[in-house]
Amino acid sequence: MATFHYNPHISVDCVIFGFDDEKINILLIKRKQIDKKVYALPGDLVKKGEDLDVAAARILSELTGLSNVYQEQFKTFGSPDRIQDPADIEWLKSIREHPEARVITVGYNAIIKTNDFEIHASSFAEEVMWHPIEKPQKLAFDHNDIANTGWAMLREKIKREPIVAFNLLPKKFTLRQLQTLYEAIVGNELDKRNFRKRMLRNKFIVPLDEKEQNVSHKPAQYFAFDKEIYKEDFAKDQWFLF
Amino acid sequence: MATFHYNPHISVDCVIFGFDDEKINILLIKRKQIDKKVYALPGDLVKKGEDLDVAAARILSELTGLSNVYQEQFKTFGSPDRIQDPADIEWLKSIREHPEARVITVGYNAIIKTNDFEIHASSFAEEVMWHPIEKPQKLAFDHNDIANTGWAMLREKIKREPIVAFNLLPKKFTLRQLQTLYEAIVGNELDKRNFRKRMLRNKFIVPLDEKEQNVSHKPAQYFAFDKEIYKEDFAKDQWFLF
Numbered sequence: 346m347a348t349f350h351y352n353p354h355i356s357v358d359c360v361i362f363g364f365d366d367e368k369i370n371i372l373l374i375k376r377k378q379i380d381k382k383v384y385a386l387p388g389d390l391v392k393k394g395e396d397l398d399v400a401a402a403r404i405l406s407e408l409t410g411l412s413n414v415y416q417e418q419f420k421t422f423g424s425p426d427r428i429q430d431p432a433d434i435e436w437l438k439s440i441r442e443h444p445e446a447r448v449i450t451v452g453y454n455a456i457i458k459t460n461d462f463e464i465h466a467s468s469f470a471e472e473v474m475w476h477p478i479e480k481p482q483k484l485a486f487d488h489n490d491i492a493n494t495g496w497a498m499l500r501e502k503i504k505r506e507p508i509v510a511f512n513l514l515p516k517k518f519t520l521r522q523l524q525t526l527y528e529a530i531v532g533n534e535l536d537k538r539n540f541r542k543r544m545l546r547n548k549f550i551v552p553l554d555e556k557e558q559n560v561s562h563k564p565a566q567y568f569a570f571d572k573e574i575y576k577e578d579f580a581k582d583q584w585f586l587f
Numbered sequence: 588m589a590t591f592h593y594n595p596h597i598s599v600d601c602v603i604f605g606f607d608d609e610k611i612n613i614l615l616i617k618r619k620q621i622d623k624k625v626y627a628l629p630g631d632l633v634k635k636g637e638d639l640d641v642a643a644a645r646i647l648s649e650l651t652g653l654s655n656v657y658q659e660q661f662k663t664f665g666s667p668d669r670i671q672d673p674a675d676i677e678w679l680k681s682i683r684e685h686p687e688a689r690v691i692t693v694g695y696n697a698i699i700k701t702n703d704f705e706i707h708a709s710s711f712a713e714e715v716m717w718h719p720i721e722k723p724q725k726l727a728f729d730h731n732d733i734a735n736t737g738w739a740m741l742r743e744k745i746k747r748e749p750i751v752a753f754n755l756l757p758k759k760f761t762l763r764q765l766q767t768l769y770e771a772i773v774g775n776e777l778d779k780r781n782f783r784k785r786m787l788r789n790k791f792i793v794p795l796d797e798k799e800q801n802v803s804h805k806p807a808q809y810f811a812f813d814k815e816i817y818k819e820d821f822a823k824d825q826w827f828l829f
Contacts, residue, residue, distance in 0.1 A: 354596040355665065355691050393689065397665040421663040421693050423597065423639040447635065449597050449691070451663050505747065 351390040353443040356450040357397060358388035358488065359405045359416060360495030363459035363475050364513040366522075369529045370459065370475035371492060373482065374408055377471045378436050385485035386492060387470065388450065390441075401453040409473045410465040416453040419498045420491075423449040427487045436485075440469060454495040458513055479532070503530060507547075508575060517553055517567040520544070549575035593632040595685040598692040599639060600630035600730065601647045601658060602737030605701035605717050606755040608764075611771045612701065612717035613734060615724065616650055619713045620678050627727035628734060629712065630692065632683075643695040651715045652707040658695040661740045662733075665691040669729045678727075682711060696737040700755055721774070745772060749789075750817060759795055759809040762786070791817035 361372040376383045387408040391400040397418065406412045425447060428434060437444035459475055466473040476482055484492065503509045513526060524540050544550060551571045557564040603614040618625045629650040633642040639660065648654045667689060670676060679686035701717055708715040718724055726734065745751045755768060766782050786792060793813045799806040 352596070352689060354594070391665070394667040396667060397663065397691075418662060420660060421639065423633070423693070425636040425638060447594060449639075449693075451665070451691075 350393055351442075352393050352395075353390065353441065353446040354448060355391045355397075356388055356448050357391055357401045357404050358386045358422075358450050358452050358491050359401060360386060360419075360452060360454040360492050360499075361405065361409075361411065361414065361416075362454070362456040362478070362496065362499065363462075364456065364526065364529065365459040365475065367525065367529070369456075369478050371478050371496075372409060372411070372464070373474055373476045373484070374466065374470035375472040375474075376436060376485070377469050378432070378439075381432050383432055383436065383485050384476075384482055386488045387473070388488075389468075390448070391451075397451055401451075407468045408466070408470040410467065411462055414455050414457055414462070416455045419452050419454050420494055421449060421451045422487060422491055424487065430485070433485050450491070452491050452495055454499050456499060456509065456513065500530060506579075508570075508572075508579075511570040511575075514570065517555065517569055519557060519565040519567060521565060523550075523568070547578075549578060592635055593684075594635050594637075595632065595683065595688040596690060597633045597639075598630055598690050599633055599643045599646050600628045600664075600692050600694050600733050601643060602628060602661075602694060602696040602734050602741075603647065603651075603653065603656065603658075604696070604698040604720070604738065604741065605704075606698065606768065606771065607701040607717065609767065609771070611698075611720045613720050613738075614651060614653070614706070615716055615718045615726070616708065616712035617714040617716075618678060618727070619711050620674070620681075623674050625674055625678065625727050626718075626724055628730045629715070630730075631710075632690070633693075639693055643693075649710045650708070650712040652709065653704055656697050656699055656704070658697045661694050661696050662736055663691060663693045664729060664733055666729065672727070675727050692733070694733050694737055696741050698741060698751065698755065742772060748821075750812075750814070750821075753812040753817075756812070759797065759811055761799065761807040761809060763807060765792075765810070789820075791820060 359372070363370045363372060372387060373384045374387050376385055387405055389404045389408070391397065401416045402412070405414060405416065427448065427450070428437065434444070464473050478496065483489065510526060510530060514522060520541050523544065524535060524537065527540070528535055549571045551569050551574070553567040553569055555567045557567070601614070605612045605614060614629060615626045616629050618627055629647055631646045631650070633639065643658045644654070647656060647658065669690065669692070670679065676686070706715050720738065725731065752768060752772060756764060762783050765786065766777060766779065769782070770777055791813045793811050793816070795809040795811055797809045799809070
């Protein structure tokens with residue numbers, strides 16, 4: 346296999362989360378590996394002369410068909426014993442020119458609406474799927490650690506920058522939809538009354554003069570996320586917000 | 588030079604800030620390079636089989652004498668054209684076995700009280716110094732970018748976790764000392780009245796029954812940072828703080 350134009354020491358792993366209007370999923374691939382079913386994050390070596398951000402976009406697209414996803418670097422993983430599982434070693438031998446090389450991997454993460462993107466497996470990915478984050482799944486190498494860290498850091502980012510969450514909602518949404526999203530992010534149920542009370546303190550959540558139509562339950566009011574108000578609120582000098 | 592036990596592709600750069608009760612400084616080294624005065628961040632190659640965090644501690648200590656500093660990884664820099672300056676290339680040729688190798692560098696940052704630590708140059712550092720961040724200084728490689736990013740990310744961290752700033756103050760401090768620190772971090776003067784009003788909203792800043800002594804001006808009251816109150820305030824579920 347002609348891998349001579351890859352840098353054998355540096356890889357990128359993509360930790361991509363997708364909200365499907367109900368729950369959060371993580372994008373996984375199944376490797377082409379005879380007799381074995383090994384799930385992994387989409388990830389591969391960086392090319393010689395290739396920038397890290399460029400590599401992250403290329404690798405994600407090559408393996409999963411996803412493109413135009415804004416990925417952010419969150420952490421680099423460089424433990425010398427990242428590769429220990431015999432199945433991983435066997436796979437590296439089948440695909441890499443320097444399977445024994447120590448590989449340091451740069452983690453990138455993102456969260457998107459699953460419905461906005463199509464995925465299809467290619468390159469060494471036999472399958473690609475959205476896997477619910479609440480279901481544990483053993484992954485190759487240290488990918489469980491990378492995935493968990495990527496999720497923890499994304500949650501921290503959402504706390505600081507709620508716009509990341511609101512981007513996952515339709516333009517007009519009900520408070521039930523908003524709560525479903527936040528419950529998926531937080532990972533447990535939230536008290537409805539308390540949630541609504543506290544959420545509506547935020548002036549960037551604007552009530553619309555419109556209700557749900559053709560629903561069997563009592564039609565709920567729609568709300569919208571106001572980017573301008575949000576920006577004003579968050580553009581303030583935040584040094585003293587604590 | 589016996590550099591065979593180094594991984595020629597991965598380095599660590601340490602972006603260490605120090606508060607000297609007046610201003611914020613960055614820790615720089617001057618390289619041993621004949622005829623040339625090149626300032627750089629303390630940084631070097633990672634050893635084969637060495638963990639990144641361990642490498643960061645070792646490299647900082649070897650070049651600057653600083654140890655027991657809690658450094659945090661903040662970003663990895665992997666632009667393929669990181670090395671362009673002829674002075675840098677010349678220096679790499681004099682010290683590295685593979686001076687042409689593409690090196691990806693992992694940035695670590697920290698902020699400490701300069702008075703708590705002694706520094707002394709060793710290894711390939713000819714000098715080591717605390718350099719005021721307000722004075723621009725051209726650095727080797729892409730170290731200006733690394734230093735600026737490290738500072739920006741540390742400031743963001745201080746916004747989220749003010750304890751990082753309060754750790755830089757003496758156990759009892761005046762509001763003037765607190766303001767000096769924050770002005771150094773923010774990079775400009777702050778309105779005294781407004782600063783005090785907003786700061787004292789934080790219950791973790793506790794007034795002490797004690798004033799300055801032997802000062803020529805009107806003695807100011809001392810305050811203390813209460814870690815327990817701070818923890819309670821910040822341990823709350825912060826999902827709805829916005």
